[in-house]
Amino acid sequence: MLVNKSKRALTVMAGMTALLGATGAAADYALNLTPGVTPISHEAHTLHMLILKVCFGIGIVVFGTMFISILRHRKSRGVQPAQFHESTAVEIVWTIVPFLILVGMAIPATKALVAMEDTSDADLSIKVTAYQWRWGYDYVDNGVSFISSLSTPKDQIYNKAAKDENYLLEVDNPVVVPVNKKVRLLITSNDVIHAWWVPKLGMKKDAIPGYINEMWFKIEEAGTYRGQCAELCGKDHGFMPIVVVAKSEADYAQWVADQKGAAVADQQAAQRTWGKDELMARGEKVYSSTCAACHQANGEGVPGAFPSLKGGAIATGPVAAHLSRVMNGKPGTAMAAFAGQLSDTDLAAVVTYERNAWGNNTGDLVQPSDVKAAR
Amino acid sequence: MSTATTHDTHHEEHPRGLMRWITTTNHKDIGTLYLLFSLMMFMVGGAMAMVIRAELFEPGLQFVEPQFFNSMTTMHALVMIFGAVMPAFVGLANWLIPMMIGGPDMALPRMNNWSFWILPFAFAILLSTLFMDGGAPAGGWTMYPPLVLQTGNAFPFLIFSVHLMGISSIMGAINVIVTIVNMRAPGMTMMKMPLFVWTWLITAYLLIATMPVLAGAVTMLLTDRFFDTSFFNAAGGGDPVMFQHIFWFFGHPEVYILILPAFGIVSQIIPTFARKPLFGYSSMVYATASIAFLSFIVWAHHMFTVGMPLTGELFFMYATMLIAVPTGVKVFNWVSTMWRGSMTFETPMLFALGFVIMFTIGGFSGLMLAMAPVDFQYHDTYFVVAHFHYVLVTGAVYAIMGAAYYWMPKWTGHMYNEKLGKLHFWLSTISVNVLFFPQHFLGLAGMPRRIPDYSVQFAGFNEISSIGGFAFGLTQLLFVYIVYRTIKGGEKATDQVWEGAHGLEWTLPSPPPYHSFSTAPEVK
Numbered sequence: 006m007l008v009n010k011s012k013r014a015l016t017v018m019a020g021m022t023a024l025l026g027a028t029g030a031a032a033d034y035a036l037n038l039t040p041g042v043t044p045i046s047h048e049a050h051t052l053h054m055l056i057l058k059v060c061f062g063i064g065i066v067v068f069g070t071m072f073i074s075i076l077r078h079r080k081s082r083g084v085q086p087a088q089f090h091e092s093t094a095v096e097i098v099w100t101i102v103p104f105l106i107l108v109g110m111a112i113p114a115t116k117a118l119v120a121m122e123d124t125s126d127a128d129l130s131i132k133v134t135a136y137q138w139r140w141g142y143d144y145v146d147n148g149v150s151f152i153s154s155l156s157t158p159k160d161q162i163y164n165k166a167a168k169d170e171n172y173l174l175e176v177d178n179p180v181v182v183p184v185n186k187k188v189r190l191l192i193t194s195n196d197v198i199h200a201w202w203v204p205k206l207g208m209k210k211d212a213i214p215g216y217i218n219e220m221w222f223k224i225e226e227a228g229t230y231r232g233q234c235a236e237l238c239g240k241d242h243g244f245m246p247i248v249v250v251a252k253s254e255a256d257y258a259q260w261v262a263d264q265k266g267a268a269v270a271d272q273q274a275a276q277r278t279w280g281k282d283e284l285m286a287r288g289e290k291v292y293s294s295t296c297a298a299c300h301q302a303n304g305e306g307v308p309g310a311f312p313s314l315k316g317g318a319i320a321t322g323p324v325a326a327h328l329s330r331v332m333n334g335k336p337g338t339a340m341a342a343f344a345g346q347l348s349d350t351d352l353a354a355v356v357t358y359e360r361n362a363w364g365n366n367t368g369d370l371v372q373p374s375d376v377k378a379a380r
Numbered sequence: 381m382s383t384a385t386t387h388d389t390h391h392e393e394h395p396r397g398l399m400r401w402i403t404t405t406n407h408k409d410i411g412t413l414y415l416l417f418s419l420m421m422f423m424v425g426g427a428m429a430m431v432i433r434a435e436l437f438e439p440g441l442q443f444v445e446p447q448f449f450n451s452m453t454t455m456h457a458l459v460m461i462f463g464a465v466m467p468a469f470v471g472l473a474n475w476l477i478p479m480m481i482g483g484p485d486m487a488l489p490r491m492n493n494w495s496f497w498i499l500p501f502a503f504a505i506l507l508s509t510l511f512m513d514g515g516a517p518a519g520g521w522t523m524y525p526p527l528v529l530q531t532g533n534a535f536p537f538l539i540f541s542v543h544l545m546g547i548s549s550i551m552g553a554i555n556v557i558v559t560i561v562n563m564r565a566p567g568m569t570m571m572k573m574p575l576f577v578w579t580w581l582i583t584a585y586l587l588i589a590t591m592p593v594l595a596g597a598v599t600m601l602l603t604d605r606f607f608d609t610s611f612f613n614a615a616g617g618g619d620p621v622m623f624q625h626i627f628w629f630f631g632h633p634e635v636y637i638l639i640l641p642a643f644g645i646v647s648q649i650i651p652t653f654a655r656k657p658l659f660g661y662s663s664m665v666y667a668t669a670s671i672a673f674l675s676f677i678v679w680a681h682h683m684f685t686v687g688m689p690l691t692g693e694l695f696f697m698y699a700t701m702l703i704a705v706p707t708g709v710k711v712f713n714w715v716s717t718m719w720r721g722s723m724t725f726e727t728p729m730l731f732a733l734g735f736v737i738m739f740t741i742g743g744f745s746g747l748m749l750a751m752a753p754v755d756f757q758y759h760d761t762y763f764v765v766a767h768f769h770y771v772l773v774t775g776a777v778y779a780i781m782g783a784a785y786y787w788m789p790k791w792t793g794h795m796y797n798e799k800l801g802k803l804h805f806w807l808s809t810i811s812v813n814v815l816f817f818p819q820h821f822l823g824l825a826g827m828p829r830r831i832p833d834y835s836v837q838f839a840g841f842n843e844i845s846s847i848g849g850f851a852f853g854l855t856q857l858l859f860v861y862i863v864y865r866t867i868k869g870g871e872k873a874t875d876q877v878w879e880g881a882h883g884l885e886w887t888l889p890s891p892p893p894y895h896s897f898s899t900a901p902e903v904k
Contacts, residue, residue, distance in 0.1 A: 086654065310513075
């Protein structure tokens with residue numbers, strides 16, 4: 006009876022799955038861990054398959070015995086119960102055999118772990134700094150440095166626009182690395198604990214304030230690999246993806262050169278005096294990627310949690326105090342210090358934007374040179 | 381009128397109505413209060429789970445904002461762990477331990493009353509934070525700093541409610557230990573005690589050992605926030621990872637606090653319906669004790685990704701894998717108890733069998749999670765969510781429901797409706813697997829836990845999981861109805877209730893007298 010019922014249950018489940026499969030358009034029904042694209046992820050996958058098989062094996066023996074018992078040893082078949090209740094020999098066997106199985110699994114696991122934790126002899130080191138809710142990358146070897154934020158438009162999140170293929174897994178500035186090079190990440194955090202994880206790379210590591218954690222990967226094939234923050238880090242924990250682009254060595258060198266060129270152009274731009282329109286345009290961009298998560302796109306914040314900038318005391322008060330708040334943050338709150346995250350031009354633009362958007366019309370312009378002077 | 385009767389009426393004099401419940405020092409009344417409180421919290425925590433599953437039904441934000449979503453996951457966990465599962469076990473301990481060991485009541489009845497009545501206040505405080513500025517706690521039930529320090533006005537209320545829950549648990553645990561050690565009937569030696577009593581004795585020691593650790597950890601959070609200490613603040617020379625070590629030193633034994641009494645319950649139910657003595661009684665006791673001991677030296681397996689040294693990771697991996705041995709012994713013993721028995725499948729037995737199968741599935745994923753090199757992939761994904769819901773819902777909660785069906789006829793004097801009970805079991809079992817099994821796949825495909833929205837590739841299994849969730853939630857209303865019907869009336873239960881039942885509680889009338897054993901029974 007029990008078996009019949011569970012069969013029926015399975016049929017119902019299968020039916021439901023099929024029905025839903027027909028409706029879920031872009032969903033894929035992946036069942037298992039993928040082997041990934043790094044030596045580490047291959048090892049993790051191999052181990053995963055090994056344990057999975059061991060568990061299936063034990064499961065078949067234990068549940069099989071149980072089901073035979075359920076089918077045969079039932080009162081309705083007129084069975085008289087046996088009265089045995091111990092057997093030292095059997096009990097010793099089923100203590101020792103599982104122990105040996107565990108030893109058999111611990112040996113490859115230990116080997117894999119030793120390999121994964123070996124971050125020595127890296128070809129390239131990137132410092133990863135987590136912020137609520139974006140990632141900062143500093144290439145230790147060549148000075149390239151940028152912030153990487155979610156690029157999915159709000160309209161897609163709030164179901165006002167169709168979701169594209171990489172919904173929530175797309176960023177403005179991906180991390181670019183060369184293939185077949187050992188890349189070491191030095192991971193830390195500026196505020197709360199986050200975790201850097203790209204499933205296909207086979208490793209995740211927490212980003213913890215006050216710590217510099219290490220992990221490494223060596224990507225075997227060029228491509229784009231996507232992941233997410235994996236440690237609850239507040240409101241927008243679900244909205245701080247990671248995108249890694251692996252390129253051939255030549256393409257990577259070209260990318261580094263481009264980044265350096267852009268950085269030089271940015272520095273030159275910070276020397277000149279900016280007009281209001283260009284400050285506002287750039288400010289809006291910076292605001293929406295950096296500030297809008299808390300203070301909202303309309304500047305009204307969230308009552309009780311994040312103050313309103315629209316007509317706010319700071320955004321319409323003295324310029325110096327406003328700039329200082331943005332650069333230095335407010336300790337003990339979610340308001341971070343952005344001096345280290347944003348360039349002089351971006352800071353000037355975003356403060357100008359906040360002082361003139363949403364009817365704040367203070368008319369104040371903040372120049373990159375003002376920010377430089379305030380540093 | 382004989383002196384004996386006068387004596388009895390004197391004892392029966394206690395306040396009626398509401399005052400009876402507020403002032404009661406009777407183990408059965410307090411057990412009932414605990415169980416009903418737990419059922420209420422199960423519904424409250426369940427409602428929060430429904431909000432979570434509704435938001436995750438499809439990608440995009442539909443019903444709630446991310447901050448409130450995080451509050452829901454945080455509160456769901458706190459309410460279910462401290463409000464539903466733990467009080468349910470304390471309620472069962474109150475009802476059953478005195479009856480099982482042949483005592484009249486719990487050893488410390490006034491403290492018993494207090495330990496219960498703290499709980500409604502603790503949860504009133506916790507739930508009131510839902511209406512505070514800045515919202516309810518949203519940093520996860522694990523309360524990791526620095527994130528938890530960003531909580532709004534709710535923060536001190538969170539800390540104090542956790543303190544209250546801890547005080548309540550410690551008092552409950554002291555009561556259990558004192559009762560078991562002192563109140564056993566003559567002849568009831570330790571190695572004759574029913575396994576439910578044994579598992580609770582060990583659980584009580586775990587509670588006393590770890591609850592103060594949690595209290596210390598959250599007190600340090602409190603002073604970090606309000607008194608400028610820097611226990612966990614890196615900028616002040618403190619260490620955020622230290623909190624995780626302290627928390628999980630409490631937290632890992634805590635997960636065994638949530639499962640050991642369940643082992644005890646299942647070890648009572650299976651022999652009854654197999655009509656055969658429990659296989660390997662003493663190895664069950666030793667296995668429980670080993671699990672309890674090991675639970676103190678495995679805590680950092682929750683923290684494989686924090687950047688521990690290799691040797692640390694290896695130690696915690698080996699120690700964790702070792703737990704599979706005593707746990708395996710338990711499962712093998714249950715299966716051997718069934719082997720060549722003469723089984724019937726009333727509702728309590730169905731829940732016990734469901735427990736053995738699905739808890740073992742949770743055990744398998746637990747073993748997988750123990751392997752540090754692969755845990756780097758599983759950690760903080762839905763694979764973990766699936767794992768702990770298999771051990772907690774189809775483990776702990778299934779055992780509690782099995783216990784409710786098993787002993788309800790004894791408690792109320794009425795049989796529950798067997799057809800409805802079986803319906804409840806089958807609907808729950810189908811829906812709970814539709815709910816949690818696909819979450820394994822989501823985790824392996826790379827979906828992190830505690831996120832309000834997800835990329836489109838995860839849409840299919842989330843939809844299935846949500847449907848299972850709604851079905852499971854609705855099914856539990858049936859359970860409430862069955863309990864209500866059984867309390868109100870039903871077929872008269874016999875004293876022994878179940879044909880194969882053994883143990884002192886079955887020698888008492890159904891329902892049992894106000895004071896369980898006024899004269900100690902004889903135990904052979």
